Amino acid sequence: MLTPEHKKGKLEKIYWISLFIVFGVGVYSIITGYFMQGMESTYLSNIVPWGGWIAFYIYFIGLSAGSFLLSTLVYGFGMEKFEKIGRAALLSAIVCMITGILFVFLDIGRPDHVMNAVIYWNVTSTMSWEIHFYIVYLILLVVELYFSMRNDLVKVAKSNNFKGKLSRFLIFNKQEYTDIDKGKDKKRLKIMGIIGIPLAIFGVHGGTGSIFAVLKAQPYLNSALFPLIFIISALVSGTALSIAIYVIKCKVKKQQADHSMIRSLGSMLALFIGIEIIMVWYEFLVGFYGLEHEELGTLQLIMGSPYSWSFWLFQMGFALLFPLILLVIKKTRESINWILGASVMVLIGVVGVRFNMVIPTLIMPKIDGMPYGNYYMNLSEWLTSFGVIAMCLILYTIGEKLFPIDELDSHEKGVSKHE
Numbered sequence: 042m043l044t045p046e047h048k049k050g051k052l053e054k055i056y057w058i059s060l061f062i063v064f065g066v067g068v069y070s071i072i073t074g075y076f077m078q079g080m081e082s083t084y085l086s087n088i089v090p091w092g093g094w095i096a097f098y099i100y101f102i103g104l105s106a107g108s109f110l111l112s113t114l115v116y117g118f119g120m121e122k123f124e125k126i127g128r129a130a131l132l133s134a135i136v137c138m139i140t141g142i143l144f145v146f147l148d149i150g151r152p153d154h155v156m157n158a159v160i161y162w163n164v165t166s167t168m169s170w171e172i173h174f175y176i177v178y179l180i181l182l183v184v185e186l187y188f189s190m191r192n193d194l195v196k197v198a199k200s201n202n203f204k205g206k207l208s209r210f211l212i213f214n215k216q217e218y219t220d221i222d223k224g225k226d227k228k229r230l231k232i233m234g235i236i237g238i239p240l241a242i243f244g245v246h247g248g249t250g251s252i253f254a255v256l257k258a259q260p261y262l263n264s265a266l267f268p269l270i271f272i273i274s275a276l277v278s279g280t281a282l283s284i285a286i287y288v289i290k291c292k293v294k295k296q297q298a299d300h301s302m303i304r305s306l307g308s309m310l311a312l313f314i315g316i317e318i319i320m321v322w323y324e325f326l327v328g329f330y331g332l333e334h335e336e337l338g339t340l341q342l343i344m345g346s347p348y349s350w351s352f353w354l355f356q357m358g359f360a361l362l363f364p365l366i367l368l369v370i371k372k373t374r375e376s377i378n379w380i381l382g383a384s385v386m387v388l389i390g391v392v393g394v395r396f397n398m399v400i401p402t403l404i405m406p407k408i409d410g411m412p413y414g415n416y417y418m419n420l421s422e423w424l425t426s427f428g429v430i431a432m433c434l435i436l437y438t439i440g441e442k443l444f445p446i447d448e449l450d451s452h453e454k455g456v457s458k459h460e
Contacts, residue, residue: 067428074421088414089403094148096395101141106246107279109134117234128446131186140433174244185233193445246275261339277313281387288381307380311368342401355393359386
């Protein structure tokens with residue numbers, strides 16, 4: 042009979058093998074499709090130039106911005122109640138940002154041209170501003186994660202294994218972590234957290250929403266409300282991601298979860314979902330009452346066409362109504378498993394939300410006489426996407442293994458020191 046440790050080792054082995062198989066298939070798809078055939082390996086066209094990769098791009102950018110904003114509760118505002126998810130939120134923000142950028146690189150076709158926007162900065166270009174924001178944001182995330190871990194890096198550095206050597210390198214062979222160091226790092230983290238709030242809201246995900254909102258040729262997207270919806274949606278998906286990561290880790294490691302923190306995060310998630318429902322309602326209301334042919338046609342495609350299953354099942358169901366019901370009913374909102382279920386629903390549902398933002402708006406013809414577009418992801422696009430998502434999970438798991446993402450002294454038999 043297998044012991045719990047053997048079972049854990051076996052599950053971990055299956056996890057790694059599965060991820061590397063999916064990642065390998067994705068790399069093969071990129072080489073044989075994307076590199077050998079270019080954009081012809083996709084079902085994109087002149088009518089529908091954006092597709093699944095752009096949908097996944099804004100999905101992961103939203104996860105990153107939402108995770109970071111959640112981490113600011115700990116490092117920007119000193120809310121120690123959520124300290125257990127602080128570093129994990131920063132790590133997931135970094136990994137999701139890298140993943141989102143990789144998706145948009147695939148869609149661009151010539152990612153090397155991105156440097157043109159850095160070298161020849163057009164200050165009137167939303168995309169050019171966005172690229173600069175992404176660079177600053179990533180640097181901020183890495184530096185903030187480093188200073189949040191420095192205390193535990195000093196402790197890990199005392200061991201002689203690979204993690205110890207890596208930690209000694211990262212802290213420049215620092216021998217001890219004093220109260221003075223702790224005070225300085227706490228101040229640095231607070232400054233970076235506060236600076237990062239407008240950067241994440243206005244620059245990263247609000248800025249990503251602005252790229253869509255300024256498209257005059259896309260009436261459905263051309264709305265001042267659109268960047269705000271992006272920001273709220275980022276908070277929804279980022280909170281759900283942090284809950285899912287924390288609870289799943291506790292289950293895998295057989296640690297007692299912080300029930301109070303999870304319930305607080307569940308209540309926060311319900312609040313964000315409620316705000317998003319209100320904003321989506323007004324987005325659709327204005328679209329209907331505007332009586333513009335293109336907007337009405339786009340809404341019809343979203344809600345009453347062969348594409349509508351994504352809207353009703355994923356956006357209205359998994360992303361909004363189903364998890365909100367679970368998070369407000371007394372019996373389920375007190376259960377860690379139901380809160381986890383609601384969070385997973387949100388993570389799945391928001392994928393549909395992103396696809397609904399991109400695909401139907403481009404399928405709708407903007408000029409009378411033009412044909413409707415027709416797009417769905419082909420096998421090559423799906424395999425490539427799954428490979429990139431597997432890479433995301435690999436990077437996050439490696440980060441968890443190499444660095445002290447969980448505070449070394451924050452648990453006493455699985456119970457937070459702040460409880």
